[in-house]
Amino acid sequence: MLNLIKRDLLLSFYSSANFFFTVSFFVLILILIPFAFGTQSDQLKLLFKGVVWIALALSIIITVDRIYNADYEDGNLDIIMQKNRTIEYLVISKYVTHWFIYCLPLLVILPILSFLFYLDYLETIQIFINLFIGSFGMVFIANFVSALTLGAKRTIFLKAIIMIPLFVPFIIFGSDAGSWSILLGLSMLSFVISIYVTAYGLRLYGE
Amino acid sequence: MNELLDMGGYAIFVWSSYGIFFFSLIIFLLINILNLRKYEKIFNKTKKKID
Amino acid sequence: MYIKINNNHIELIKSANPYLIFATTFVFIIGLYYSLFQSPPDYIQGDSMRIMYIHVPSAWFALMTYSILAGSCVLWFITRNPLFNVVARSIAQVGMVFTLMSLITGSIWGKPTWGVWWVWDARLTSMLILFFLYIAYIFLWQAISNKELASKISAALAIIGFINIPIIKFSVDWWNTLHQPASISKLSAPSIDVSMLIPLFLMTAACFLFLVTVSLIRFRLVLIENKMLRTSN
Numbered sequence: 001m002l003n004l005i006k007r008d009l010l011l012s013f014y015s016s017a018n019f020f021f022t023v024s025f026f027v028l029i030l031i032l033i034p035f036a037f038g039t040q041s042d043q044l045k046l047l048f049k050g051v052v053w054i055a056l057a058l059s060i061i062i063t064v065d066r067i068y069n070a071d072y073e074d075g076n077l078d079i080i081m082q083k084n085r086t087i088e089y090l091v092i093s094k095y096v097t098h099w100f101i102y103c104l105p106l107l108v109i110l111p112i113l114s115f116l117f118y119l120d121y122l123e124t125i126q127i128f129i130n131l132f133i134g135s136f137g138m139v140f141i142a143n144f145v146s147a148l149t150l151g152a153k154r155t156i157f158l159k160a161i162i163m164i165p166l167f168v169p170f171i172i173f174g175s176d177a178g179s180w181s182i183l184l185g186l187s188m189l190s191f192v193i194s195i196y197v198t199a200y201g202l203r204l205y206g207e
Numbered sequence: 208m209n210e211l212l213d214m215g216g217y218a219i220f221v222w223s224s225y226g227i228f229f230f231s232l233i234i235f236l237l238i239n240i241l242n243l244r245k246y247e248k249i250f251n252k253t254k255k256k257i258d
Numbered sequence: 259m260y261i262k263i264n265n266n267h268i269e270l271i272k273s274a275n276p277y278l279i280f281a282t283t284f285v286f287i288i289g290l291y292y293s294l295f296q297s298p299p300d301y302i303q304g305d306s307m308r309i310m311y312i313h314v315p316s317a318w319f320a321l322m323t324y325s326i327l328a329g330s331c332v333l334w335f336i337t338r339n340p341l342f343n344v345v346a347r348s349i350a351q352v353g354m355v356f357t358l359m360s361l362i363t364g365s366i367w368g369k370p371t372w373g374v375w376w377v378w379d380a381r382l383t384s385m386l387i388l389f390f391l392y393i394a395y396i397f398l399w400q401a402i403s404n405k406e407l408a409s410k411i412s413a414a415l416a417i418i419g420f421i422n423i424p425i426i427k428f429s430v431d432w433w434n435t436l437h438q439p440a441s442i443s444k445l446s447a448p449s450i451d452v453s454m455l456i457p458l459f460l461m462t463a464a465c466f467l468f469l470v471t472v473s474l475i476r477f478r479l480v481l482i483e484n485k486m487l488r489t490s491n
Contacts, residue, residue, distance in 0.1 A: 148414060149402075149411070151402040151411070152398065158398060158401055162394045165391060165394075216304070216305075220367065224309045224312065224313075224362070224363045225309075227362055227363070228316070228362075231359060236475075239475045239479065242479055243479045243482075246483065250486060
C-alpha cells in the first residue's frame, strides 16, 4: 500500500504541472467572483463562502479522469490487482494520493485567497475545517465514479452529471460554518459506500 | 363552452400543462413503438441470414 | 425463484399490447372528462388546481418507478436473474418522462398559486435531482461499449442514487429552515373532497396503465436489443 502511494506521488511529482493546473483552475474560478458581482466587501465575503465549494467541486470533477484511467489504459492496473489480492488497499492508496495531489494544494492556497476576500481569521479557520472534511468525502465520491466509468471514454460531462447530485449534500452542509459534524458523518458514509463500489468496479474491469 | 375554455382565468396554465403532458406522453409512446418495429425488422433480417 | 422468459410470454405480451393501449386511452379520456368537466374548482385556488390531476400521479409514478428500478437492480445483484436487469432497463425511461412531466406541470401550477415558477424547496429540488439520476442511469448504460458491464455499472449507480435521494431531501429540508424560514410552499394540505378524489384516482389509474403499456413495449425492445448484442458478439 505504501509502495502504491509512493509510486503515485512520484509519478505526479515528475509531471508536476498537475498540481499547478488544478490550483490555477481553483484560483481562477474564485477570481471571477469580483468580476461578476462587484467589489463590495460584504457581498464578496458572502459569495466567497459559497463559491469556494463550487470551485472545489469543479476542480475535483476535472481531475476525475486522472485517477484510474491512465493505469487502466496502459495495463498497470491489471498488474497491481494481480499482485495485491485485496483491492481495497489499492483503493485506499488511491484515495490518499488523489487527496494529496489535488486537494491539499487547494487547501494550502485557501488562507491566502480568503484574505483577498476580506475574511477574518476565525471565518478562514471555519472554512478551512469544513473544506478539509468535505474534500475527503468528495474525493471518495470522485474515486468510485472514476472506477465505475472506466469503460466510458471521453465522457467528462456524463461523469459530472453523475457526480454533482452526489455532491449536493456536501455543498449544503459545507457552506454552513457550524455543521462540520454532519459533514464528517457524510464523509464517513461516503467512505463506506465508496470503498465497496470502487472495489466492485475495479473487479469488473480487471477481469 | 367559453366558461370551460376560460378556466376561471387560469386558461393558459391549465390548458398548456395538459397539452404538454399529453403531447409528450403520446410522443414517447410513438417513439417506443416505432423503435420496436425498427428493431424487429432488423432482427428478423439477420435471423433469416443466419438461418 | 428463477423466472425465465420464453417465447410464449413474449407472445402473450405482444397480444396484450393493443388492449393495453386501448384501455390506457379509454381511462385517460374518462379521467380527462372528470378532471376538466365533472369536478368542482377549488375554492382557494380556483380552476388552476385542475393541474393537480396530472401533476400528482406523475410525481407518484416518478418516485415509484425509481423504487422499482432500484429494487430490481438490488434483486438482480442478489439473484443474478437477468430478467431483473431487463425490467430495470425497460422501466427507466418511462420514469424519466414522468419525472420531467411532474417538474413541468408542477412549475406551471406553481406560477398561479405561489406567484413564482420555482421554489427551492426540498420536494422540488429532490425531484430535479431524481431527473438527473435517471439521465445518469440511462446515458451511462449507453456510454459503456461492453453492454454486460454497462448494465452492472449502471445498476450500481441506480442503487447509490436510491441512497442519495433521502439524503438530499433531508439536507435540503435542513438548508431551507436555515435560509428561508417562511417558505411559501409550506401550504398546509387541506383534506380532499370526494368529488376531487374520483378524477385523481382515474388519472392515477390511467398513468399506471400508461406505465405498464410502455414498459411492456420497452421490455420487448430491450429483449431484442439483448439478442442482437449477443449475436453480434
